[in-house]
Amino acid sequence: MRDKGLSRKAVLAALKKFLEQDRGYADGKILCSMCTSPHSIARTAHRWFLNPNLGDAGLFPGSLKLEKEAVQRLAALLNGENSVGFIVSGGTEANLLALWAARNMACACNPEVVLPESAHFSFKKICNLLGLKPVYASLDSAYRVKPSSVEKCITRNTVAIVGTAGTTELGTVDPIDKLSAIAVTHGVYLHVDAAFGGLIIPFLNDMGYEAKEFDFRLEGVKSITVDPHKMGMTPIPAGGILFRDSAVLDYIKTETPYLTEKWQYTFAGTRSGASAAAAWAVFEHLGREGFKKIVRRCMRLTKFLSSRLEALGFTLVVQPQLNIVAFKAADTKQLVEKLRQHGWLVSYIPRLDCIRIVIMPHIRKRHLAAFLKDLSHIAQADASSLKP
Numbered sequence: 001m002r003d004k005g006l007s008r009k010a011v012l013a014a015l016k017k018f019l020e021q022d023r024g025y026a027d028g029k030i031l032c033s034m035c036t037s038p039h040s041i042a043r044t045a046h047r048w049f050l051n052p053n054l055g056d057a058g059l060f061p062g063s064l065k066l067e068k069e070a071v072q073r074l075a076a077l078l079n080g081e082n083s084v085g086f087i088v089s090g091g092t093e094a095n096l097l098a099l100w101a102a103r104n105m106a107c108a109c110n111p112e113v114v115l116p117e118s119a120h121f122s123f124k125k126i127c128n129l130l131g132l133k134p135v136y137a138s139l140d141s142a143y144r145v146k147p148s149s150v151e152k153c154i155t156r157n158t159v160a161i162v163g164t165a166g167t168t169e170l171g172t173v174d175p176i177d178k179l180s181a182i183a184v185t186h187g188v189y190l191h192v193d194a195a196f197g198g199l200i201i202p203f204l205n206d207m208g209y210e211a212k213e214f215d216f217r218l219e220g221v222k223s224i225t226v227d228p229h230k231m232g233m234t235p236i237p238a239g240g241i242l243f244r245d246s247a248v249l250d251y252i253k254t255e256t257p258y259l260t261e262k263w264q265y266t267f268a269g270t271r272s273g274a275s276a277a278a279a280w281a282v283f284e285h286l287g288r289e290g291f292k293k294i295v296r297r298c299m300r301l302t303k304f305l306s307s308r309l310e311a312l313g314f315t316l317v318v319q320p321q322l323n324i325v326a327f328k329a330a331d332t333k334q335l336v337e338k339l340r341q342h343g344w345l346v347s348y349i350p351r352l353d354c355i356r357i358v359i360m361p362h363i364r365k366r367h368l369a370a371f372l373k374d375l376s377h378i379a380q381a382d383a384s385s386l387k388p
């Protein structure tokens, strides 16, 4: 650290230089992220609640109420009548809390967790931290976990099954209804990772898309991850964990020796009230109608992009279920590089050798039209290696 501090003006000027090196969402060229530009009301709420620490919530009763209300809004959306939960640092911490509870509830000597092959990589970290052995269940031709494979993976050491409602790579939704039935039959904890899909799927049926149940209406579902900092359009960090009921909390509680509340249930100790305030503000401001509007636009743009890609001769990995489009070229890796040279940031998924595009709320039709124009120019210039 320097001996004598710089002036405020000098510090801000230096900060600006760092910020200028970062990509922004406004030009629509970030097509690979599940985060987005925060909603304006979330920005304001976030700024107002910079002081409160939910890790010492007795000092900040207003923020604690806000967190409870934000969790209640998510619970109502996911039909969790008696649900409790927390606004945490993201999907990784939310998944961690779920499997921590599941492991402690089960008391198995050599605990295992059954994961779809498509599960988010956060589960690898979590298994390592919690001493869980991951056992992978295979996928069907539509990249959804096969219930028969899940059932075969269950042993007396299984402490949990995980299903994903909106996979990170393809946006597919596992058959959670079937996983729930398996969980009930075998008396195993079922966690649903809806970090991405949890704020999309509940709105789809009303707009004519087919979406199966994946939430607490299903008896076996014991917890759900749903992240405000993805489709909830809040600033990072804001993850959400919901448990079916408060009984689970006993398995993840830690007594605090000196704070204003006796127990802590999250992995993070000090937690910003700003995350909860921003989530609450977006939920209250948009309501279901506002979310539907945003989801409808994302889904329409998804259809626009996927049908144009097919018309250009590219192969879709699957027909999109949510707002994620994945497609292949003859040399997909090379195409990713060429798109990057044109400023387009798409994900390359090695496991599937495909490009993956996430249509987040900051994406507009004009961005996709410009992307398709560049893509077809690239494909025309190098037809032999890029056309599928």
Ligand SMILES: Cc1ncc(COP(=O)(O)O)c(C=O)c1O
Binding pocket: 034, 089, 090, 091, 092, 093, 095, 120, 122, 164, 166, 167, 168, 193, 194, 195, 196, 227, 239
């Ligand atoms: C399905 C799913 N689960 C978990 C996560 C991890 O979330 P985070 O990066 O907020 O920890 C992601 C991130 O993209 C995700 O898509």
